[in-house]
Amino acid sequence: MSNILQEKVLLEGLAREDRASVEQIYRDNYGMIQSFVLNNNGTTDDAADIFQEAMIVLFEKSKSPDFELNCQLKTYLYSVCRRLWLKRLQQMQRLGRQSDFLEEVVPVDDDIEFHEKRQQDFMIMEAAMGKIGEPCKSLLEAYYIQKKQMQQIAGEFGYTNADNAKTQKYKCLVRLKKLFFAQYKNGQ
Amino acid sequence: MEDTLLIDAAERFARGEMSAEEKIFFEELRKQNPELDQLVVEQLFFLNELERYGNTKNFKHILQETEAKLVQEGMISRSPLQGDSKVVYLWKRYKRTIAVAASIAGIVSLSIVGISALLHREKNDNLKILVGQLKEKDREIKQIKNQTDKLAAAIENNAPTAPRPRVDAKFRATGFLIDVSNNFIVTNAHVVNEARHQLIVENNRGEQFTAEAIYTNPEADLAILKVKDNTFKKMSPIPYSIRKSNADLGEQVFMLGFPKQEIVYGEGYVSAKNGYQMDTTYFQLSTSANEGNSGSPVINRNGELLGIITSMETNAEGVVFAIKSSNIYKAMDEVKKMKGYEDIRITSQPSLKGSDRVSQIKKVEDYVFMVKGN
Numbered sequence: 349m350s351n352i353l354q355e356k357v358l359l360e361g362l363a364r365e366d367r368a369s370v371e372q373i374y375r376d377n378y379g380m381i382q383s384f385v386l387n388n389n390g391t392t393d394d395a396a397d398i399f400q401e402a403m404i405v406l407f408e409k410s411k412s413p414d415f416e417l418n419c420q421l422k423t424y425l426y427s428v429c430r431r432l433w434l435k436r437l438q439q440m441q442r443l444g445r446q447s448d449f450l451e452e453v454v455p456v457d458d459d460i461e462f463h464e465k466r467q468q469d470f471m472i473m474e475a476a477m478g479k480i481g482e483p484c485k486s487l488l489e490a491y492y493i494q495k496k497q498m499q500q501i502a503g504e505f506g507y508t509n510a511d512n513a514k515t516q517k518y519k520c521l522v523r524l525k526k527l528f529f530a531q532y533k534n535g536q
Numbered sequence: 537m538e539d540t541l542l543i544d545a546a547e548r549f550a551r552g553e554m555s556a557e558e559k560i561f562f563e564e565l566r567k568q569n570p571e572l573d574q575l576v577v578e579q580l581f582f583l584n585e586l587e588r589y590g591n592t593k594n595f596k597h598i599l600q601e602t603e604a605k606l607v608q609e610g611m612i613s614r615s616p617l618q619g620d621s622k623v624v625y626l627w628k629r630y631k632r633t634i635a636v637a638a639s640i641a642g643i644v645s646l647s648i649v650g651i652s653a654l655l656h657r658e659k660n661d662n663l664k665i666l667v668g669q670l671k672e673k674d675r676e677i678k679q680i681k682n683q684t685d686k687l688a689a690a691i692e693n694n695a696p697t698a699p700r701p702r703v704d705a706k707f708r709a710t711g712f713l714i715d716v717s718n719n720f721i722v723t724n725a726h727v728v729n730e731a732r733h734q735l736i737v738e739n740n741r742g743e744q745f746t747a748e749a750i751y752t753n754p755e756a757d758l759a760i761l762k763v764k765d766n767t768f769k770k771m772s773p774i775p776y777s778i779r780k781s782n783a784d785l786g787e788q789v790f791m792l793g794f795p796k797q798e799i800v801y802g803e804g805y806v807s808a809k810n811g812y813q814m815d816t817t818y819f820q821l822s823t824s825a826n827e828g829n830s831g832s833p834v835i836n837r838n839g840e841l842l843g844i845i846t847s848m849e850t851n852a853e854g855v856v857f858a859i860k861s862s863n864i865y866k867a868m869d870e871v872k873k874m875k876g877y878e879d880i881r882i883t884s885q886p887s888l889k890g891s892d893r894v895s896q897i898k899k900v901e902d903y904v905f906m907v908k909g910n
Binding site for chain 1: 540543544579582586587589592593594595598602603606611612613615816
């Protein structure tokens with residue numbers, strides 16, 4: 349398989365939340381990113397954090413319908429990590445000498461901006477989830493995150509049938525929606 | 537349109553679950569009614585947000601697991617105790633409380649073994665790691681506790697009338713008699729797991745007897761001990777009955793246990809029918825409990841035993857979990873399969889109904905034992 353094809357398969361796996369693909373991308377690229385961060389005033393923990401965030405950026409990008417990577421995966425990840433790390437250095441005012449590892453860097457500012465917006469939405473949803481209480485939280489997570497069937501959920505939560513569980517789920521969703529939009533609209 | 541109906545419609549619309557007819561009707565409705573259309577758009581947007589949230593959350597989980605794997609392989613290095621895990625955070629709070637309590641009053645610290653047993657059952661790798669750390673912390677606390685217990689014992693030894701403890705105990709919990717012909721005592725499986733060498737039961741008069749665990753079920757966190765010493769005097773049938781059905785919400789209950797060197801009485805009520813994370817083996821009580829209360833009987837005003845105290849939630853005050861008493865029958869069924877115990881059955885002479893609480897306690901306290909060991 350050619351390199352380009354291989355990377356395409358990996359990225360498709362990533363969009364499907366496939367563990368093996370995630371692991372492969374880590375194995376192929378982590379060393380380079382760690383060296384970059386360590387050489388630019390960072391620690392191994394910083395490197396691990398930055399790499400995780402870059403993976404999320406890549407994941408979000410891979411999910412969009414018109415997704416296409418116009419460069420090598422390695423170049424893209426490096427560009428994102430570099431941008432994210434420089435940004436964090438600026439925030440911490442720890443700017444020192446800059447050393448680059450790859451000559452080639454692609455523009456990633458749009459992707460990172462998109463990611464920051466997504467990240468903000470994620471936090472609002474997470475906060476709303478934290479506020480609705482039990483059993484609402486578990487019920488909604490079982491349905492929308494673990495993607496379980498209503499029938500199974502009814503059994504696990506002790507509802508007599510799937511319809512009752514569904515009714516409860518709707519009530520919970522209405523509450524979650526209110527909490528979410530209260531924050532979301534504030535943030536706009 | 538009602539909000540839930542709208543959600544249902546929007547959700548089925550988004551998932552393509554509507555029939556063609558329904559879809560046309562729904563779209564027509566939206567066209568004619570801009571307000572409704574606005575609500576549908578909002579709803580679809582929200583569902584999309586929720587979907588994204590779910591995906592990202594799942595993905596983050598996979599990232600964490602992948603990273604943990606590579607950390608173990610040595611490819612990634614992380615300083616220990618990264619992240620603000622809830623369990624670890626709670627533990628820190630816990631530890632502070634305990635350290636103060638243990639140093640000031642010499643009182644035994646709280647237990648997390650029960651919760652860790654619960655966590656353990658979730659078979660979640662992240663949680664397992666945390667449990668390991670907690671257990672390590674627990675061991676440190678046990679050492680402090682041991683020292684304070686020794687101090688307490690030393691003080692007792694100086695007092696002329698106090699009985700001399702024969703065993704240098706490493707832990708303390710509670711158990712209660714359920715069968716007086718075989719002298720079976722029920723306690724938590726996690727209590728028994730603490731005992732490496734010796735298991736001792738001690739009655740309210742300070743008399744100690746060796747016991748052995750003949751049955752443990754870590755899933756239900758239930759263990760049955762048998763008193764081995766011949767010096768154990770045969771007692772009259774147990775004064776409480778063991779309830780087969782579930783506890784009812786709001787039932788007033790009392791508990792007797794050994795969070796300290798002497799028996800302690802507590803009160804509470806049944807606050808939920810299921811336990812931690814909807815675990816149906818347990819029910820929830822609103823009361824207070826400490827380490828040492830593990831294995832305490834939970835009895836209602838009519839003298840029915842409803843459950844066995846096991847664990848408490850770490851992030852909420854007064855939320856205590858007890859194993860449903862029906863599990864005792866299940867455990868006894870298992871014991872009956874063992875050689876020599878085929879004919880056992882739980883016999884009780886309920887004599888608590890109608891008595892006032894003080895006389896109820898007087899009748900029950902002889903049947904409640906401190907379980908200790910090392």
